[in-house]
Amino acid sequence: MQPRRVARRILGEPLTRRVRLLAGGTVPEGPSGLRAGARPGGGSLRRAFDRLPAPLRRADLTDWAWHFGTDKWGSHWYTPHYERHLGHLRRKRFTLLEIGVGGYDWGAGGESLRMWSAFFPRARIVGLDLVDKTRLSRGRVVVRRGDQTDPELLRSLVTEFGPVTVVVDDGSHRPEHVRETFRILFPLLPDGAFYAIEDTQTSYWPGWGGSLDRSDPTTTMGLVKDLLDGLNHEEFLVADAAPSATDRTVRAVHCYHNLVVIEKGDNEEGSNRELVPGKEGAPA
Ligand SMILES: C[S@@+](CC[C@H](N)C(=O)[O-])C[C@H]1O[C@@H](n2cnc3c(N)ncnc32)[C@H](O)[C@@H]1O
Secondary structure, eight states, X not given: OOHHHHHHHHHTSOHHHHHHHHOGGGSOOOTTSOOTTOOOOOHHHHHHHHTSOHHHHOOOHHHHHHHHTOTTBTTSBOHHHHHHHHGGGTTSXXXXXXXXXXXXXXXXXXXXXXXXXXXXXXXXXXEEESSOOGGGOBTTEEEEEOXXXXXXXXXXXXXXXXXXXXXXXXXXXXXHHHHHHHHHHGGGSOTTOEEEEEOGGGGGOGGGTOOSOTTOTTSHHHHHHHHHHHHTGGGOOOTTOOOOHHHHHEEEEEEETXXXXXXXXXXXXXXXXXXXXXXTSSOO
């Protein structure tokens, strides 16, 4: 996004968000004890803020993204989508696994883990990264080192921390890794789980393992398009089109700019094709 568009978007934020953020004193310490990006606040501002009506005081996921400095808002615009799909888990106990902790220097990274931990105060947040970020583990936040395509590692994380209700793949963004991670992890998730894949734009970028051919079936978006067909597997009229386990257990696929959120659940509602004339492709 152009800098002017970013500035316009940020300056155009609702007043409530700016009030909530300015009142930094109301922001509890992050899970790692690192108040990254914490705004100065407290004192009279804090007291004034505390007198605001409750709805004004309730920070949303985008507030937390701003506060902790993850690019899930500001560079990308993912947080409202996440809030729409995951908001119902806010007070629940569950496990969120994020692949890709971030930060290129030894002391950096973990912004999104802090955001998740603040937004989901009862959740276990597990971060996985190829680079050693394990020092960011603290309290409910656990960080492990490893490759997102390592099946043993992924299975052991699910065994240790599962059931995993939310997966966020913000790792290498290389389609072959994204697809392999999904192939390993998705079957291990419970019904009702959400599996998000970020930065799907790499599907179109050969330098990232994507392709200039938009119909290339090996990209991340190729996977997503297969999932869309799979949603309708009960309508296929080809005799040998046996549904895959994924076809039967993907209940919804929500696509946004550079982000996909896949919902796991029963996808065997049954077809109405026996009632519909022309089911063999002939005009009714
Ligand atoms: C975009 S950053 C994550 C940003 C972070 N989730 C946030 O929103 O603040 C991507 C991270 O993925 C990690 N990564 C790259 N390839 C990986 C792989 N094969 N397995 C696990 N992590 C990987 C990188 O080391 C980097 O820290």
